[in-house]
Amino acid sequence: MSEEKLIHKEYDVLVIGAGGTGLRAAIAAAQDKELKIGIISKTLLGKAHTVMAEGGVAGSFGNVNPNDNWKVHFRDTFKGSYWHGNWRLAKILVDEAPERILELERWGAVWDRTPEGKILQRNFGGHAYPRLAHIGDRTGLELIRTLEEHIIHEDNIDLNMETTITKLLVKDNKILGAFGFDRVTGQLIVFKAKTVIMATGGLGKLFTITSNSWEGTGDGYSLAFEAGAELIDMEFIQFHPTGMAYPPNVAGTLVTEGVRGEGAYLKNSEGERFMFNYIPEKFSKDYADTEEEANRWLEGDENARKPPELLTRDVVAAAIRSEVAAGRGSPHGAAWLDIACVRDADYIKKKLPSMYHQMKTLSKLDITKEAFEVAPTAHHAMGGMRYKWDTNETNISGLYAAGEAAGGVHGGNRLGGNALADIIVFGKRAGDAAAIAAKTKSFEDIPQNLIDEAIEVTLAPFKEENTENPYLLHEELRDMMTVEYGFSTEESLTKAKKILEEMKVRASKCGTSGDRAYNPGWDQALSMKHVVQVALLTIESSLMRKESRGGHARGDYLETDTSIQDILYVQKRGPNGEIVVHEEILEPVSEELLKVLAEFKDDGYQYHGKK
């Protein structure tokens, strides 16, 4: 192995991932000009999956409804998490989101405005008041562009674009760096680092129908697991209720919740506005049960309750599935979403320009004139690497995590708009903490055996005996997960686990042809190992949680079980690479925040299931 020519790079802080989390973390760390920061991006700068976020970023400014404040945002977030989120993290999220949003404006983001010239806020599922700062329906693009335009002027940040990481280098539970390769040249690189931030995003590519872009193969979870990091809440995966259902090759592409925020409603094949039939008791105080009341709300009547189309994502997704199962689906097994009957064409084009454009181009449909088909699509992983609430550090010394790669903030279900808030709030916090820690550390030598192992793993797809087609294996896995995880019973999950164990062997035999320079087959072969590992983590924790809660729906345990609300399934690598799970109890909510929650006692459902 030693004949391999390696490039060596050194960074005080290495940020893996260049979506919103990674860029915000790098900017934070780079404020200490004595530090050198490296960013690893799987793609070109400014192309990460964050650009796909549409609806907005949540912050309780109260610009549209002055009743909004951090307390309501905290209640909505914690309740939306099915009381399973980490309350300390939820509190940080709601406290710091407004300042992070204003900061982006000072850096050049141009949010939509209220008539008074303030930041306009829009309604979203699970949020009591209009709370999402937005720019039409391309908020994620604005966020990433603003961070990109900021980062190009930070001279102590070094960008490694189109670079793949294949191994985290860890010794004695301490991070030493990472190993990877430059996809353009195919050259292997050793990144030595004092601290490493995992900003590696999500896992949508486990499923056939997903809103996630190419990168969402769960590399980060798998790399961290392999290195010994703890993962939590991997059973909670959010299916966004409205993905495009047609045509098949774009099925899953997101239709922003902003469409419903602007008043659109869901209909079944009989033309019935069915969401009125699916209001869970815990939300009954907040949602209108007649069309008349929902219409009054849309016209701005403060005494009216919200339309049920704006229930949390898990509820809306389940409702669409039920309608389709009952034989009331659209031609492509979906529901109809109609904005044309609520808003005029100019308004739709102004507020939802990219939806208008997307449907017009890909489906040849004019959403200002007709309803269109939508169905649930794999969207967001609530779970991920566990980190300490005050520093974002994982159980591995010097390894930090934030954003979708990390778990804890969103518990059983994430509210729309809280992901963009999460990435800028905890991206910054991770960057700050990693920078402070890097100041106290020195570079350490990386043992040769770790590098040799990394080379072996990285180059395996070029071995002649490795002939498994990684593209076909991926298709097979996604189809399997869509069925077995979607069905989700003891039997289906056990079956999935067995298939995945076989796929794990096949993934290790994935190969490619050609040479190392810009070879997508190489990357695909390597990512199969991650996809299989992350699928196994998801299935294992889904087997553990014998209840339905938020993004975790078990066909054989339909009810939410209050007695396991506070139980956390923590997954970690065993000595032979197997998954070892142990249970922990979530920290009880502080006295202070219990008082805050008590202010909302008109709710049908309270913390710890108390009515």
Add this chain to the structure above:
Amino acid sequence: MAEYNYNLKMSVQRGSGEDISMVNYEVEVDSKMVVLDALHKIQTDEAPDLSIRWNCKAGKCGSCSAEINGKPKLLCMSKLSDFSETEVMVVKPMHTFPLIKDLVTDVSWNYLVNKKIKPFSPPDNFKDDPKMMQQEVDRVQEFRKCIECFLCQDVCHVLRSHQRFDVFAGPRFMVRLASLEMHPLDTEDRIPEIKNVFGSGLCNITKCCTEVCPESIPITDEAIIPLKERVVDRYYDPLKWIVRKIFG
């Protein structure tokens, strides 16, 4: 719904450096697919190492720019039903940028240009009172729809035919400069650089960039022409020129 299968003949540019050739493939497709789907099929079935840069497959990230039958397009937003079923479809990388391999080009020059643009500079009191009216930011928001696919750079004659990379920033960055110059709260004087560093005068308004923009940004009419006008106002207005000569 009419979905039907047929065999699409594709001729795809492969290779790097001096070793470039057009390779023919026959791909079983259905009419609802996009060109990127057909290329993925080639990757899966025949050529795992076929280099394509792509990411979101929803027209939002601007990664998969290439030239289909000579026209700059996003591969993910080009529906097969808009092309002939019988003629050979020719797919090549963007012509204007250095080739890396197959359909992937080196677009790093764009990032270097972007770095030369001074950041947004709000007034000192912006923090306390960040107010802007919607009508003041409408045009700026239109510019900020750009997904940086660089198709406008690819098609621009100044760059494509004359390789004036050293003196012209290209339509993409004229749009970015316009978004800053027309920002109601930007305090930076950008006109001298728009003229001298970024070369606004070099655009001869053929509007090719506007035609290829997947976001339909009115690049020429709303960004480049107004910037040219501002430059003319500053430097070539005879009255102002005299006033400046006399009063400095």
